[in-house]
Amino acid sequence: MAYSDKVIDHYENPRNVGSFDKGDEAVGTGMVGAPACGDVMKLQIRVGPDGRIEDARFKTYGCGSAIASSSLVTEWVKGRTLDEATTIRNTQIAQELSLPPVKIHCSILAEDAIKAAVADYRKKHGAAEREDQKKVA
Amino acid sequence: MRLPIYLDYSATTPVDPRVAQKMIPYLTEHFGNPASRSHAFGWKAEEAVEEARAHVAALINADPKDIVWTSGATEGNNLAIKGAANFYKTKGKHLITQKTEHKAVLDTFRELERQGFEATYLEVEDNGIVSLEKFKAAIRPDTILASIMMVNNEIGVIHPVWEMAEICRSKGIIFHCDAVQGAGRVEIDLQKLKVDLLTITAHKIYGPKGIGALYVRRKPRVRIEAQIHGGGHERGFRSGTLATHQIAGFGEAARLAKEEMAADNKRIGALRDRLLARIKDIEEVYVNGDLERRIPHNLNVSFNYVEGESLIMAVKDIAVSSGSACTSASLEPSYVLRALGRSDELAHSSVRLTLGRFTTEEEVDFAADLLRRKVAKLRDLSPLWEMYKEGVDLNSVQWAAH
Numbered sequence: 001m002a003y004s005d006k007v008i009d010h011y012e013n014p015r016n017v018g019s020f021d022k023g024d025e026a027v028g029t030g031m032v033g034a035p036a037c038g039d040v041m042k043l044q045i046r047v048g049p050d051g052r053i054e055d056a057r058f059k060t061y062g063c064g065s066a067i068a069s070s071s072l073v074t075e076w077v078k079g080r081t082l083d084e085a086t087t088i089r090n091t092q093i094a095q096e097l098s099l100p101p102v103k104i105h106c107s108i109l110a111e112d113a114i115k116a117a118v119a120d121y122r123k124k125h126g127a128a129e130r131e132d133q134k135k136v137a
Numbered sequence: 138m139r140l141p142i143y144l145d146y147s148a149t150t151p152v153d154p155r156v157a158q159k160m161i162p163y164l165t166e167h168f169g170n171p172a173s174r175s176h177a178f179g180w181k182a183e184e185a186v187e188e189a190r191a192h193v194a195a196l197i198n199a200d201p202k203d204i205v206w207t208s209g210a211t212e213g214n215n216l217a218i219k220g221a222a223n224f225y226k227t228k229g230k231h232l233i234t235q236k237t238e239h240k241a242v243l244d245t246f247r248e249l250e251r252q253g254f255e256a257t258y259l260e261v262e263d264n265g266i267v268s269l270e271k272f273k274a275a276i277r278p279d280t281i282l283a284s285i286m287m288v289n290n291e292i293g294v295i296h297p298v299w300e301m302a303e304i305c306r307s308k309g310i311i312f313h314c315d316a317v318q319g320a321g322r323v324e325i326d327l328q329k330l331k332v333d334l335l336t337i338t339a340h341k342i343y344g345p346k347g348i349g350a351l352y353v354r355r356k357p358r359v360r361i362e363a364q365i366h367g368g369g370h371e372r373g374f375r376s377g378t379l380a381t382h383q384i385a386g387f388g389e390a391a392r393l394a395k396e397e398m399a400a401d402n403k404r405i406g407a408l409r410d411r412l413l414a415r416i417k418d419i420e421e422v423y424v425n426g427d428l429e430r431r432i433p434h435n436l437n438v439s440f441n442y443v444e445g446e447s448l449i450m451a452v453k454d455i456a457v458s459s460g461s462a463c464t465s466a467s468l469e470p471s472y473v474l475r476a477l478g479r480s481d482e483l484a485h486s487s488v489r490l491t492l493g494r495f496t497t498e499e500e501v502d503f504a505a506d507l508l509r510r511k512v513a514k515l516r517d518l519s520p521l522w523e524m525y526k527e528g529v530d531l532n533s534v535q536w537a538a539h
Contacts (some may be wrong), residue, residue: 034536036481042520063446
């Protein structure tokens with residue numbers, strides 16, 4: 001299969017590989033996918049005092065397109081607020097990387113990873129409690 | 138050393154230059170139709186076809202009259218299985234095969250099921266080999282045909298087809314063997330191997346693509362129904378003008394295979410062992426399939442926590458294939474490795490390296506070194522590797538399947 005130049009670039013020089021401390025209050029961690037499907041993405045965001053994502057890290061088990069999709073979104077989320085980050089759509093990722101139709105699921109996974117990381121951060125910072133209170137009420 | 142290095146000899150082999158030389162005159166000079174009986178052009182072509190038939194027969198120690206030319210293994214398997222099933226359908230409708238056969242066999246069985254036959258797909262053991270006991274147990278009074286491959290294409294293991302053929306012979310069941318990966322690699326003697334039908338193809342033994350042969354035993358005689366009708370070529374089993382140059386190439390490839398197999402196997406086996414020795418100390422590496430009952434050309438390994446397709450992309454200086462079918466539209470890992478009972482992660486992490494006549498020591502060393510470096514790089518990227526290193530049991534994680 002022929003990969004686009006952008007996929008190859010991200011794959012060969014992945015940006016922001018690594019991990020933050022999951023327990024850090026400023027860090028949100030999203031882990032999506034499953035080994036059985038051949039893709040697992042872990043995306044972490046570190047949120048600054050101003051509520052903007054100041055840094056991001058990823059690790060991905062998966063094909064070249066999955067690695068490129070996650071590498072790309074670590075670049076895209078930086079500097080965004082949490083709400084802005086969750087507006088990133090898989091179609092934008094697929095377009096940027098010129099993913100072929102059989103690789104669209106990689107971009108969907110990357111979108112899900114952002115949402116999962118944001119949700120994890122919000123959960124740490126009380127959103128979960130509010131949810132719980134709503135349920136009780 | 139020229140890059141990329143070809144390590145996918147089970148997918149296809151280059152045409153040996155000696156084979157190519159043999160083919161060329163039959164394209165330009167001796168271009169006659171071997172079925173033309175009325176002039177020297179036809180006679181010359183027919184002579185080449187019969188010479189090749191003798192060489193192909195000699196490779197498997199068969200009578201040349203039992204060789205039927207086909208377009209390749211897919212056609213050979215279709216002709217053997219559909220042809221025998223349809224001929225003997227009044228005797229019974231049960232067929233036996235096993236789960237790691239090539240798709241050309243499995244899909245042919247599926248088609249026969251649609252036509253009303255009943256099929257048993259045997260499981261393989263953890264080493265990738267079908268057990269004789271399970272084979273025997275699957276036989277029913279109405280079983281008419283069994284089809285088991287000699288050598289598996291993904292993991293290179295050798296099935297006990299010699300014993301299975303004996304069993305079938307004693308019970309009057311037609312036995313077909315797909316020996317595509319075995320020819321030229323495993324000694325095949327059809328006086329000892331009691332199969333009724335056997336498929337081989339040229340392009341796995343340094344011959345051209347587009348030509349194969351089906352062995353159809355005459356003593357004792359097996360009957361098959363033709364699948365392609367026309368001028369009645371090849372004893373009526375396979376009509377169509379013979380491709381003289383392809384056949385001449387196949388014949389020469391078979392002649393060379395017979396002559397050089399013992400030396401090739403020894404040399405290639407040593408290279409395979411050298412390759413394995415240089416990667417086996419990598420952490421979490423698993424050899425897929427039995428290492429003893431296996432052709433010397435094949436190494437199929439899983440590097441746990443590294444996804445196969447990304448590894449193949451990383452090692453683009455070596456041409457290998459992945460057990461992972463991620464390159465197709467399907468997200469299923471290799472059905473062969475799944476049949477071995479490998480976990481999904483390991484099935485997704487497999488790489489098949491197949492060596493051949495033109496593989497060198499330098500190439501093997503380069504491949505081993507490249508694999509070591511790239512596996513390490515991809516593990517640095519892998520969240521599964523990180524979890525494994527942290528001592529997390531991946532089976533205890535609730536994954537969100539997608």
